[in-house]
Amino acid sequence: MMSEEWPIAAPAADRPVEPARPAGRDRLATVRRDFFLDPAARLSEQERALMTAMLDDLVATIADEIIASLPHGLDAIGGEGHDTLVAALWRRGLLDRPDLVALLLRRADEQRLSATLNLRQAPGRAPLVQRWVADSDGELAACAMTLVIARGRRRDRYGQGRLMFDDLPAEEAVALVHAVAAGLRAPLPDHPAIDRALALGAESLLSRHDEGERIDAMLAGLVRILERVGRLDDALVEDAAAEGEIALLSAVLARRAAVPEALAWDHLVAGGEGRLVLLARLAGLARPTAARLVAELGALTGVSDPVADMARFDRLGTEAVEDARGEWRLPTAFTAAREMLRRG
Structure with a gap:
């Protein structure tokens, strides 16, 4: 059940619906698609609201940056407001981009899982990354501070x-x-x-785009430092899971498993059918740590039978694990084309 503390976006985040909606058969094509969607895969209202709010905010930020770069005399641009702009882009399908939607969904999943797991923590203890700000290793402390500040910038005034x-x-x-x-x-x-x-104005903004400032890139840098100082161990995995550090946990497991982080993320947040325990085996987790990971995250990520999944963990031999690792390391373009050809 979803926790009551799961952040719900402001009402304005929901896409407005015209009061006079198309009648009957004029809506049938859309209604059929919506009605027969897999209930397990559909967005919850909280997820939809949060993703919509993030997308609206991102579009508004980009629009403001472009407008600010325009020469004097073009002040009227953008005068109709960002809501009108977002609605126009939405209707024309210009916001319906797979990688963009996947990123929005990932952020919503991060917030959902973190919010639920944080409820289990004892109050008063500093979060994991914040504790590293005072670490004796200067590089680790500086990287942790950069990440804390970056995360703060990625919260609005309501904490979303x-x-x-x-x-x-x-x-x-x-x-x-x-x-x-x-x-x-x-x-x-x-x-x-x-x-x-x-x-x-668009080109000027793009010239300032820096993928090195991505929050995922900062996390990857932190994980590399943790590996250097010898802290990429099972204790870190257990702490990250217990404290709701889902993005950090994914990056740690990907690094230990030597597989792409995106695949580690998919197996972490959709852990049913043995995916979570396979990731645990790839990352070389000891059995007690794997069991704790299943206990902490299983119910939130689709693990219906933790006992059966731990039995799968025990049955996974070295050859099967290495075969899976090799498959995960194949180029995405190759595997996508291979699957298309297999389907004929």
């Missing part, structure tokens, strides 16, 4: 998650910035100077 421009992969940043620039352009009269100004 935000998605920053630098968190976008380069390809998504290019597509979204140009879509926002075109959206700002759409309601204005045709004039080459306006097109040039908006295109230059």
Whole structure:
């Protein structure tokens, strides 16, 4: 059951629906798709609201940056408000990009899992990453401080998650910035100077995009330091799981398993059917640590029978684990094309 403390976005985060909705058969195609979606895979209202709020905030931030770069005399651009801009991009499908939606979903999953696990913690103890700020290793302390500050910037005034421009992969940043620039352009009269100004504003913003400032890149840097100082052990895995440090836990397990972090994340948050225990075996976790991981996260990530999953953990031999590791390391483009050909 979802915890009451799971953050719910402001009502304005929900996409507005026209009071006079299309009648009967005019809605049938959309209703059929919605009605037969797998209930287990559908977004909850909390997830939908949070993802919508993050997307609205991201688009508004990009629009403001572009507008701020425009020459004097083009102040009227954006005057209709960001809600109108987001609605226009939404209707035209310009926000329906798989990698962008996947990133929004990941942030929603992080917040959902962290909020639930944090309820189990004793009050008064400093969070795991904050404790490293005072570490005797200077590099670890500095990296932890940078991450704490970066996480703070990714919270709005209500404590809900935000998605920053630098968190976008380069390809998504290019597509979204140009879509926002075109959206700002759409309601204005045709004039080459306006097109040039908006295109230059978009390029100026993209020139400042720094994937090194992605929160995931910072986490990866922290994990490398933890490995250097010899702390990438089972105790860290147990602490991260117990304290709801889901993103850190995923990065730690990926590093220990020597597999792509995105695949580790997928097996962590959708851990049923043996996926979570396979990740635990790939990461070389001792059995007690794997059992604790299943106990902490299993009910939240789809593990229906922890005892059966731990039996799977015991049955996984070295050869099967190495075969799985080799499969995970294959290039994504290759495996995607292979699956398409297998389907005929």
